[in-house]
Amino acid sequence: MSPDVVNILDGNTFVVSDERGDVEATPTDTAGLFSFDTRFLSTWVLTVNGERLNALSTDDLSYFRARFFLVPGTGTVYVDSKLSVIRERAVSEGFHETLTVLNHDEKPIDLTLRIEAGSDFADLFEVKDALDKKGEYRQDVEKGRLVLTYRRETFERATAIESSPAADIDPSGLTFRIRVDPHDSWTAQLAVVTRLVVSGQVRRTPGSERALRRARSGMEADLRRWISSAPRLESDWEALNDTYRRSLVDLAALRFSPLSAGGRSLPAAGLPWFMTMFGRDSIFTSLQALPFTPQLAATTLLELGIRQGTRIDDFRDEDPGRILHEMRYGEMTAFEERPHSPYFGSADATPLFVVLLDEYERWTGDRRLVRRLELEARSALNWIDEYADLQSNGYISYQRRNEETGLENQCWKDSWDSISYRDGGLPGFPRATCELQGYAYDAKIRGARLARLVWRDGAFADRLEREAADLKRRFNRDFWVADGEYFALALDPEGNQVDALSSNNGHLLWSGIVDRAKAKAVARHLLGRRLFSGWGVRTLAEGESRYNPIGYHVGTVWPFDNSLIAWGLRRYGFKEEAARVAVGILEAAELFSGRLPEAFGGYERMVTKYPVQYPTACSPQAWSTGAPLLLLRTMLGLEPVGDNLVVDPALPVRIGRLELLDIPGRWGHVDAFGRGRFAQPARQTTSRSAAKRR
Amino acid sequence: MGETTSSFFEALSGAGRQPLLAHASGTLRFELSDGGETHRWLVSVDRGEITVSRARRKADCVIRADRRLFEGMARGEVNATAAVLRGAIEVEGDPQLLVLFQRILPGPPAKSEAQR
Numbered sequence: 001m002s003p004d005v006v007n008i009l010d011g012n013t014f015v016v017s018d019e020r021g022d023v024e025a026t027p028t029d030t031a032g033l034f035s036f037d038t039r040f041l042s043t044w045v046l047t048v049n050g051e052r053l054n055a056l057s058t059d060d061l062s063y064f065r066a067r068f069f070l071v072p073g074t075g076t077v078y079v080d081s082k083l084s085v086i087r088e089r090a091v092s093e094g095f096h097e098t099l100t101v102l103n104h105d106e107k108p109i110d111l112t113l114r115i116e117a118g119s120d121f122a123d124l125f126e127v128k129d130a131l132d133k134k135g136e137y138r139q140d141v142e143k144g145r146l147v148l149t150y151r152r153e154t155f156e157r158a159t160a161i162e163s164s165p166a167a168d169i170d171p172s173g174l175t176f177r178i179r180v181d182p183h184d185s186w187t188a189q190l191a192v193v194t195r196l197v198v199s200g201q202v203r204r205t206p207g208s209e210r211a212l213r214r215a216r217s218g219m220e221a222d223l224r225r226w227i228s229s230a231p232r233l234e235s236d237w238e239a240l241n242d243t244y245r246r247s248l249v250d251l252a253a254l255r256f257s258p259l260s261a262g263g264r265s266l267p268a269a270g271l272p273w274f275m276t277m278f279g280r281d282s283i284f285t286s287l288q289a290l291p292f293t294p295q296l297a298a299t300t301l302l303e304l305g306i307r308q309g310t311r312i313d314d315f316r317d318e319d320p321g322r323i324l325h326e327m328r329y330g331e332m333t334a335f336e337e338r339p340h341s342p343y344f345g346s347a348d349a350t351p352l353f354v355v356l357l358d359e360y361e362r363w364t365g366d367r368r369l370v371r372r373l374e375l376e377a378r379s380a381l382n383w384i385d386e387y388a389d390l391q392s393n394g395y396i397s398y399q400r401r402n403e404e405t406g407l408e409n410q411c412w413k414d415s416w417d418s419i420s421y422r423d424g425g426l427p428g429f430p431r432a433t434c435e436l437q438g439y440a441y442d443a444k445i446r447g448a449r450l451a452r453l454v455w456r457d458g459a460f461a462d463r464l465e466r467e468a469a470d471l472k473r474r475f476n477r478d479f480w481v482a483d484g485e486y487f488a489l490a491l492d493p494e495g496n497q498v499d500a501l502s503s504n505n506g507h508l509l510w511s512g513i514v515d516r517a518k519a520k521a522v523a524r525h526l527l528g529r530r531l532f533s534g535w536g537v538r539t540l541a542e543g544e545s546r547y548n549p550i551g552y553h554v555g556t557v558w559p560f561d562n563s564l565i566a567w568g569l570r571r572y573g574f575k576e577e578a579a580r581v582a583v584g585i586l587e588a589a590e591l592f593s594g595r596l597p598e599a600f601g602g603y604e605r606m607v608t609k610y611p612v613q614y615p616t617a618c619s620p621q622a623w624s625t626g627a628p629l630l631l632l633r634t635m636l637g638l639e640p641v642g643d644n645l646v647v648d649p650a651l652p653v654r655i656g657r658l659e660l661l662d663i664p665g666r667w668g669h670v671d672a673f674g675r676g677r678f679a680q681p682a683r684q685t686t687s688r689s690a691a692k693r694r
Numbered sequence: 695m696g697e698t699t700s701s702f703f704e705a706l707s708g709a710g711r712q713p714l715l716a717h718a719s720g721t722l723r724f725e726l727s728d729g730g731e732t733h734r735w736l737v738s739v740d741r742g743e744i745t746v747s748r749a750r751r752k753a754d755c756v757i758r759a760d761r762r763l764f765e766g767m768a769r770g771e772v773n774a775t776a777a778v779l780r781g782a783i784e785v786e787g788d789p790q791l792l793v794l795f796q797r798i799l800p801g802p803p804a805k806s807e808a809q810r
Contacts, residue, residue: 154781306793310714311770311801318801334780341776372717 010064010091010219011256012036012268012275012329013194019055021068021087021097022046025120030127030272032119033095033159033192037276037330039127040094040148040159040194043118046087048072048101048111053085063253064219065090083109092219094159097190103180113176115167115190121150121157123330124273125338135331139171146174155334158195163188196329226252230292232661233632239590240628240655246594247628250620251289255296258303258327266300270598270621277327277342279304279349280412281622283356288563288626290363291633291663297360298369304353305376309344309383314401317345317410321383323353325407338405347388347398347410347436350380351443358446361454362640365666370454381447381464384440390430394474395491396440397432411436412561413504413539417546418553419490422499424545427492434487435504437475438511444468445512476515485521487514501525501541503558506565509572519572526565527577534605535588536562536581542602549602549612556599556614559585560623563630570634575650576678582631583652583680589628596624636660636672643667649674699726699761702768703735706798707746714797716742722791723753728761737795755791758784770800 006017013035017023025031025042033041046053053070060066067088071081082105088098103109120133135152145162146169165188167174180186226248233244256268258277267289268274269281282304286297309322316339317325328340339345354377361370370377388396400406407414411433419433420426444464451461479487481499487508488497505522508514514522525531530541536557540547548555562585569578588611589596598621601612636658637648645667651658653676662669724735736753738745759767763782766772774796777783785792 152780155779156781306790310797311799313773313801315802316773329779331780334776336773336776341773341779375713375716 006058006060006066006068007271008060008064008066008089008091008095009253009271009275011265013091013094014272014275015066015089015091015095016272017044017066017089019058019068020046020053020070021055021058021066021089022052027120027122028127032122033194034124034272034275035094035194036196037124037328037333038157038194039122039124040119040157041117041192042120042122043116044192045116046070046085046099047114047116048083048085050112050114056084061088062220062223063249064092083111090219094192094194097192099188099190101178101180101186103182103184103186106182108179108181110179111177113178113188114173115175116173117146117148117161118172119148119150119159121148121331123332124328125330125332141169141171145169146171152331152335155331156195157331160193160195161190162193163190223249223252226293229664231663232659234657234659234661236656237654237658239594240586240658243586243589243594243596243628244632247625248292250595250625251285251293251296251622254285254620254622254625264299264302265296266303267296267622267626269623271619274621276329277303277324279323279325279346280352283323283349283352284560284564285622285626287352287356287359288560288623288630290359291638291665292629294360294364294664297356298364298366301353301357301360301369301373304349305373307342308376308379313344315339316341316343317400317402317406319344319383319387321350321379321381321387323349323380325349325410339402343406345398345400345402345407345410347396347433348412348439350383350388351396351436351439353377353380354443354447354450355439358450361450363665365643367454370450374455377447377450378460381443384443385467388436388440391432391493391495393432393491393495394471395432395478396436397430397491398436399430413553415552415554417551418539419498420500420540420544420546420554422501422544427490427498430493431490431498433490433504434475434479435507435511437471437479438508438513441468441471441475441513442511444471472513472515475513476518480518485518486525487522500544500546501530502544503531503537503539503561503565506537506561506568509568510564511568512571514572516572519574523569523572523574523577526569527580532581532584533557533602535584535600535611537565538602539599547602550614552599552614555602557585557588557602557611558599558624559588559596559627560598560621563623563627563634566631566634570637570650575637575648576652578634579650579652579678580680582635583654585631586628595620596627597621598624632658632660636674638663638672640665640667645670645672647672647674650678651676652678652680654680698765698768699733699735702765703737703746706737706744709744711742712739712744712798713742715739715744715794718742718791718794720754720788720791721751722755722757722795723751724764725756725758726761726764727758733761739791739795753787755785755787755789757792758786767799770802774799 015033016031023031023044032039056069070085084102086100090096138149140147144166148159150157167176255265257265266282267285269278282300286300309318322344324342325346327342332338333340390397398410445468448461448464451457481488489500489502490498531537540554546554566578566581591610597613597619599614639646651674655676658674660672718739722737726733736747736749
């Protein structure tokens with residue numbers, strides 16, 4: 001994304017503009033006002049007396065507000081204008097824009113302000129793939145507003161634009177002819193309102209200053225509440241405090257309320273392409289954030305549970321009990337040109353749903369929700385054996401049934417080349433990737449706990465535990481690459497090992513499926529030279545044929561992946577190793593100004609000195625935002641045991657003091673304290689001068 | 695009035711408790727237009743127990759659709775969520791009830807279903 005692009009958002013409504021605040025979208029780029037996967041404005045360009053403006057500065061006031069200081073002129077270095085223009089924009093049900101013109105001259109000035117407005121109503125999928133539209137466009141000037149409409153059969157999306165004071169409106173924009181007195185100013189409020197399918201009138205949003213202030217102050221109060229209800233972090237590592245705060249604010253921004261959720265919100269996956277409900281991403285982010293904002297997990301569980309699969313639908317890759325992969329609201333989904341209504345092609349979200357439900361209960365003690373979701377949890381557990389065991393070999397594997405628009409790779413490493421043998425060959429389908437077996441094991445163990453504790457079904461619990469024990473035994477036999485002492489990435493359709501060394505081994509530690517006797521070798525690999533870059537664990541080990549330090553899933557370092565790996569190391573007692581991974585990622589976060597990207601390059605830390613951002617990674621990404629939270633939990637060794645929170649910190653001396661105050665849970669609120677105790681290996685220490693050079 | 699619609703609601707009425715709706719409670723009114731006429735069906739869900747009537751009561755969720763489209767839904771050929779998104783079904787009130795109601799609709803007639 002180019003550096004002059006400004007994003008502001010509220011839920012799945014967001015604006016991407018240039019540094020002047022203008023939107024001039026081409027069919028394939030992401031500029032515009034988007035809501036529910038549809039672009040509602042693709043043109044929004046301000047001119048004064050027919051000329052474009054230049055940006056003096058642009059401020060992100062908060063995640064939903066931005067301000068643009070503009071002057072007329074040719075864009076040369078020397079600016080001497082008697083005129084300046086301020087655009088202040090806030091996203092909420094579309095956006096509001098306050099346009100202010102300041103006359104610095106001693107004479108009055110007559111001006112023509114023009115806003116060109118238009119919309120291509122592109123579906124997000126079309127923006128990605130540059131597809132043609134099938135419906136018809138209208139531009140109507142009615143009662144002081146411009147209404148842009150797109151219609152295809154019964155499908156209708158509209159954008160209404162109005163202003164106060166009133167403008168001269170024509171089908172392609174608004175014009176203000178104004179006079180500004182000496183040293184005086186002129187202000188207009190613009191409201192852009194998006195309309196979905198709902199029948200009847202365009203919802204009126206008063207363009208008054210008061211309404212605008214109210215919308216802003218409501219959102220600001222909400223953000224303050226959000227931050228103040230999360231635990232407080234205090235440490236002598238200033239950058240860590242900043243990263244923590246950045247994570248909380250970004251998580252607030254990434255909250256998304258599905259159309260039928262009655263205003264409750266769950267984490268969407270990322271900006272700008274992924275502002276929607278994803279099974280995998282919403283679950284992982286909720287897991288990471290559990291000690292901080294447990295309400296996200298409750299909504300994620302409820303909303304995913306309500307939409308759980310109940311039938312066989314090949315187009316949507318739906319099975320009974322399966323948890324959805326992705327929900328979309330755009331035109332292509334509406335006309336079933338894409339299967340996202342919702343699409344179910346993910347092999348991990350279903351076991352992870354049970355994992356999250358159990359972890360949620362362990363933190364919050366909310367058994368009511370566990371009872372409420374008993375049917376869904378049982379169906380999810382049933383899916384593992386009944387529908388996901390495609391090869392009848394006792395392992396989850398995946399193969400899409402929708403061969404046109406379904407997903408080929410249904411695990412988190414979903415790119416075409418992510419699952420490979422050492423020699424670079426790619427296996428056929430179905431594929432049984434290793435981490436899926438770990439999640440299934442964990443789901444059964446945790447499901448058994450819930451069955452005994454809440455559903456009062458001892459027989460079911462016994463059965464799940466027997467199945468889990470059997471799965472663990474088989475897994476440690478079938479996936480163990482004996483000559484390398486690690487677990488294979490997958491089993492291929494013939495049951496042979498896909499034998500590349502990958503970060504997935506860390507997920508296996510997290511799930512608990514690894515035999516104690518094998519854990520040490522796995523941990524050694526994770527922190528070894530081939531996988532550990534100095535910043536974090538690479539997705540694929542150096543030395544594997546497909547290894548590429550900037551390959552999406554074949555060599556980059558993913559903060560989310562590392563947060564689970566650290567948790568896994570901790571689970572098997574490798575406290576110092578877990579903290580080394582945690583500190584590496586948090587030091588990288590410092591160099592990304594507190595906002596971790598989706599992925600960064602797997603280059604050796606000693607060589608590049610600073611982490612190299614992966615070229616097209618989107619940001620903020622929900623599970624990267626959640627990573628610092630889980631890493632904090634891991635370093636402090638926070639673990640609910642019965643009605644108590646056990647704190648068992650393991651910190652490197654890099655962190656002198658770490659305090660997390662008011663951690664919410666079934667214990668009420670408790671504080672956790674930690675002090676740095678052990679030294680880090682030399683190759684790990686941050687180079688401050690390198691950071692500055694960047 | 696389409697045979698399919700009547701038989702769908704009759705079957706629903708006689709099907710007894712729906713375990714998939716065990717945690718759902720509320721009323722849905724289906725207003726199905728057929729030429730110039732509108733046929734109304736009231737479905738009450740009380741923790742999985744379903745009763746169907748033609749009573750004209752206030753409902754928590756009102757679903758308006760063409761009769762033929764609804765019959766497609768009842769046969770599993772029309773996906774209700776996609777239909778809502780393209781404006782072919784209009785929902786008023788609590789949309790979550792419709793999401794839950796979809797659980798008891800059949801899947802599309804596909805060959806993999808016969809294979810299982």
